Amino acid sequence: MMDDMMRQMGAPPRKELYPSLMEVEAFTPDKRQQFERLARERMKSGTALMSSGLEKLSAPSSEQDLPAMREATALMRQGVVQFDTGISSLQAISEGKPPRAVALDWFKQNMSLLPSADMQRPHGIFGLSGFHYFTMFLLLAFAATMIWINLKKMQRAQALAARLTPQPGAVLPERTLTPAAQSIPPSLLPEDAPSKSNAWTGLLRVVQIFEESPNVVTLRLTDPSGGSLPFRHLPGQFVTFTVKPNDQMVKRSYTIASSPTRRDYVEVTVKREEHGTVSGFLHSVRVGDTLQTTGPSGNFTFVGDGANSIVLISGGVGITPMMSVVRYLTDRSWPSDIFFIFGCRGEKDVIYREELEYLQRRHPNLHLAITAIDVASADWPYARGNITKELLSQAVPHIEIRRVHLCGPKPMMDALKPVLIELGVPLEQIKTEIFIGKERPATPPTLAEGVTGSEQSQPTTTPVEGAETAGVAVATFARSKRTALFPPSKTLLEVSEDVGVNIDYSCRVGTCGVCKVKLLSGSVTMEVQDSLDAADKENNIILACQAKTRGDVSVDA
Ligand SMILES: Cc1cc2nc3c(=O)[nH]c(=O)nc-3n(C[C@H](O)[C@H](O)[C@H](O)COP(=O)(O)OP(=O)(O)OC[C@H]3O[C@@H](n4cnc5c(N)ncnc54)[C@H](O)[C@@H]3O)c2cc1C
Numbered sequence: 271m272m273d274d275m276m277r278q279m280g281a282p283p284r285k286e287l288y289p290s291l292m293e294v295e296a297f298t299p300d301k302r303q304q305f306e307r308l309a310r311e312r313m314k315s316g317t318a319l320m321s322s323g324l325e326k327l328s329a330p331s332s333e334q335d336l337p338a339m340r341e342a343t344a345l346m347r348q349g350v351v352q353f354d355t356g357i358s359s360l361q362a363i364s365e366g367k368p369p370r371a372v373a374l375d376w377f378k379q380n381m382s383l384l385p386s387a388d389m390q391r392p393h394g395i396f397g398l399s400g401f402h403y404f405t406m407f408l409l410l411a412f413a414a415t416m417i418w419i420n421l422k423k424m425q426r427a428q429a430l431a432a433r434l435t436p437q438p439g440a441v442l443p444e445r446t447l448t449p450a451a452q453s454i455p456p457s458l459l460p461e462d463a464p465s466k467s468n469a470w471t472g473l474l475r476v477v478q479i480f481e482e483s484p485n486v487v488t489l490r491l492t493d494p495s496g497g498s499l500p501f502r503h504l505p506g507q508f509v510t511f512t513v514k515p516n517d518q519m520v521k522r523s524y525t526i527a528s529s530p531t532r533r534d535y536v537e538v539t540v541k542r543e544e545h546g547t548v549s550g551f552l553h554s555v556r557v558g559d560t561l562q563t564t565g566p567s568g569n570f571t572f573v574g575d576g577a578n579s580i581v582l583i584s585g586g587v588g589i590t591p592m593m594s595v596v597r598y599l600t601d602r603s604w605p606s607d608i609f610f611i612f613g614c615r616g617e618k619d620v621i622y623r624e625e626l627e628y629l630q631r632r633h634p635n636l637h638l639a640i641t642a643i644d645v646a647s648a649d650w651p652y653a654r655g656n657i658t659k660e661l662l663s664q665a666v667p668h669i670e671i672r673r674v675h676l677c678g679p680k681p682m683m684d685a686l687k688p689v690l691i692e693l694g695v696p697l698e699q700i701k702t703e704i705f706i707g708k709e710r711p712a713t714p715p716t717l718a719e720g721v722t723g724s725e726q727s728q729p730t731t732t733p734v735e736g737a738e739t740a741g742v743a744v745a746t747f748a749r750s751k752r753t754a755l756f757p758p759s760k761t762l763l764e765v766s767e768d769v770g771v772n773i774d775y776s777c778r779v780g781t782c783g784v785c786k787v788k789l790l791s792g793s794v795t796m797e798v799q800d801s802l803d804a805a806d807k808e809n810n811i812i813l814a815c816q817a818k819t820r821g822d823v824s825v826d827a
């Protein structure tokens with residue numbers, strides 16, 4: 271196309287420098303002259319193209335004609351290139367370069383691969399030009415920036431992976447209701463570490479009694495010598511009272527419903543159980559009475575760490591650990607969502623109702639959902655019936671990505687666990703506490719059939735001979751000097767009750783640690799060991815309510 275233009279302009283057809291140069295081995299004087307001429311012709315045709323382009327560009331008609339202007343600048347550009355390659359070829363020939371090197375220079379210049387003569391001239395340290403240094407600096411800066419960006423990306427990816435890795439109690443990122451809850455909030459552990467499990471035993475005085483509902487009271491207890499409590503606890507932990515309601519000492523555990531932020535007192539909320547030994551006794555205490563207390567203990571705690579929201583589901587008196595948690599979190603202004611779901615029998619059984627409604631008004635991140643089965647009043651503002659799958663779905667958006675704490679009557683817990691799993695909550699995100707595992711023995715302990723009761727002064731370790739007992743292990747209660755058959759179907763606690771050996775208990779599900787006994791010989795299996803710490807295990811302490819036979823055993827009871 272450019273050649274056509276040249277022809278139209280009356281210029282001779284362009285002889286190609288490059289192919290001709292490539293064919294020449296060496297410059298003879300004739301050849302040198304020939305190529306110098308070709309180079310000059312090239313410069314001439316370049317000049318012609320440049321002036322033609324300039325002419326077209328300066329024509330008044332082209333001012334509004336953009337394609338014509340573009341064509342003119344293309345002509346000028348082509349002219350410059352031709353002129354420049356002509357000069358370069360002349361210069362290379364005059365420097366005595368071989369024809370192929372001249373051809374190569376020409377080619378590179380045509381392809382814009384060759385730096386200008388000025389740039390080629392080496393100067394500066396190591397013969398490098400300022401341009402080289404500048405380019406190297408830019409490249410190094412670029413490389414350093416890329417490395418820094420990638421390092422940052424890796425750090426962020428690691429942090430995200432750590433956050434998504436299921437840790438005890440940890441949850442996945444989620445859509446929350448409260449903006450502050452978009453990231454995992456900082457832990458709100460009390461400043462001082464909690465006391466070691468059951469590290470303190472002593473007397474606490476009843477200073478106030480609050481009637482929560484017809485059969486529930488709250489006892490406020492303080493240190494009789496005044497001042498702060500003699501132990502520190504976590505929200506959700508419990509204390510164990512040793513009382514003597516009749517002739518016998520008995521122990522029962524009660525959750526501390528107050529917040530650990532209240533350093534001068536603990537409150538326990540006690541439901542009077544029908545025929546309940548200790549709950550009945552605690553309903554009869556008066557202000558000024560003292561209670562032998564051991565504590566604190568328990569792992570059913572939540573201080574706000576490792577989760578970006580919490581769902582607290584409770585029924586009946588199972589509300590007590592949830593109350594401690596919600597009081598603590600609101601006291602410490604925990605910023606994330608707290609879903610408080612409570613179910614009970616009747617309207618009057620909603621203990622702490624006023625306080626919960628007050629807290630909800632003051633803390634927009636607290637979401638309250640209450641339901642009661644027997645509701646008479648027309649202005650009942652909450653749901654009716656049991657806690658159901660529908661109620662949970664409505665009250666807790668995306669429950670499947672949240673940590674759930676569950677505590678209440680055993681039938682309620684048995685019903686709700688599968689519901690939570692159906693709603694997609696991973697099992698490891700569901701934390702539970704059972705207050706009473708099994709019904710207490712309804713009748714005073716007697717010797718059961720097939721059991722050997724011994725009043726001998728030395729412990730008996732020989733089981734009754736016979737078909738029924740052959741192969742059945744024997745439990746020896748060394749201090750009581752009694753032995754009993756220890757069949758696989760029974761726990762050590764049940765066997766002890768069979769032969770009238772007194773081992774204290776409270777929960778019967780391995781939570782409270784009240785039934786701890788020392789294993790003197792033999793070994794047992796235990797399904798739950800929540801209340802045993804490392805020191806207990808080292809000292810061969812076992813939970814009688816969990817211990818199942820693996821052969822003959824002897825215990826210190
Ligand atoms: C970790 C933990 C925390 C707890 N927190 C709380 C709490 O905050 N608030 C609370 O109220 N409770 C709590 N409990 C439960 C508490 O420890 C007691 O188990 C509860 O108060 C009942 O004890 P009791 O001595 O009154 O009843 P028990 O005398 O032990 O009787 C228990 C049940 O057996 C029945 N029973 C007993 N004897 C007979 C009989 N002869 N015939 C028929 N039935 C009989 C009773 O009716 C009752 O339902 C908690 C338990 C644990 C393990």
Ligand code: FES
Pocket residue numbers: 774775776777778779780781782783784785786801813814815816
């Ligand atoms: S009775 Fe509570 S752990 Fe055994």
